[in-house]
Amino acid sequence: MIQELKNNYGHLFEDALLQEISEVGTYREVSEGYKMLEIGSYVKNMPLLISGVVKVLREDNDGDELLLYFLEKGDTCAMTLICTLGQTKSEIRAIAETDAKIIMIPIQKMEEWAGKYKSWRRFVFQSYHNRLNEMLDTIDKIAFLKMDERLLKYLKEKSRVSNDNIIKSTHQEIAYDLHTSRVVISRLLKKLENIGKIKLHRNYIVIKNI
Amino acid sequence: MIQELKNNYGHLFEDALLQEISEVGTYREVSEGYKMLEIGSYVKNMPLLISGVVKVLREDNDGDELLLYFLEKGDTCAMTLICTLGQTKSEIRAIAETDAKIIMIPIQKMEEWAGKYKSWRRFVFQSYHNRLNEMLDTIDKIAFLKMDERLLKYLKEKSRVSNDNIIKSTHQEIAYDLHTSRVVISRLLKKLENIGKIKLHRNYIVIKNI
């Protein structure tokens, strides 16, 4: 674990902090689809992402979903951060989008290290910064863009985080992420195919020139 | 200033911190409409809100606006917090919705105090927590609600923060905040009036039983 840690967080954290993390942290490998955080659950650990992609979702009262953003290597979940303080419940759901490697930190350490290590403070603040900006980005998309543009950005983003120009999703899955209906997505995807931006297949979509 | 400070933040901060704030902070009274933070500007001060209401807005490339949330007594602006670290530009606009009293803190103190005072760290983290939750709330509204429900919530919220059941806004102003057109707002307001929830007047709206 210490090696994974150094490779991914060595430039961020002081040696003493890296040492502490390796002592109290737990290394885990989780599979695609693993539910890392559920709405309404209490947070006991803070995940540091070593590899893989995590999808962060919001849900409304009817159980309808909306994709908020993706977490990648070097990211951590801001919701975890804020939940550590107030003993509050999670407001979001986090699911491994791909197989992922993570280090779990007990939440008591979060506050302790914030007083002790400047690099930790910077990391935590920076994480908040990133998450807040991603939320702003999400707001921009849903408030200012129409569904066809949102879909296009979604496909780009998904292709980027998976580092693959083939998107393995059904129209229904995309519809859930964008909080619309399958028919709407099928209709818009067909338009994108007609103008040569993508090629549609059963269960996957090939990005051509977005 | 020290008295205003104690009244509003005395229960949050240690005495030594209150003392420091009163030494380096600047007390200001600003009028309604005062632009506290502009998109693209660099942040040099962090405002602690003593009284009044501040409106926080997002803007897209075409200059279209969207209300994010209101700040009230005891709040601070998270965007200021995050801008202090990376020397990054503001992503949002903050405007005094009412006359307001604030204490301005030089941003260098923010990081210094985070290492020094536990109460300051808690305050900063709590502020992030509140702001992130407000952003989630905003996302919920624009993603999951239709315009009539958003309008209703807007009127309630506006009434709550101003502590007044008379809302002094034109339809056009409301349309800007909700990022829609004046005609749409007029249409929906008229419906609300017809079912007895509000009473419309020129330049103001009376909340009856929302």
Add this chain to the structure above:
DNA sequence: TATTCTATGTAACATTTGTTACTATATAAA
């Protein structure tokens, strides 16, 4: 008072998005 400006009301229509229903086909299961 006459004029101008601003805010509001409303009709008519366009566009976007959501819904229902049905079809076709690939894949998985019996």
Add this chain to the structure above:
DNA sequence: TTTATATAGTAACAAATGTTACATAGAATA
């Protein structure tokens, strides 16, 4: 192979939202 299920395509329609245009009335001002 036959059957069942999941996925996708598409038409037809409904609802929500956006746009244009114009009328009316209050408020401000010449």
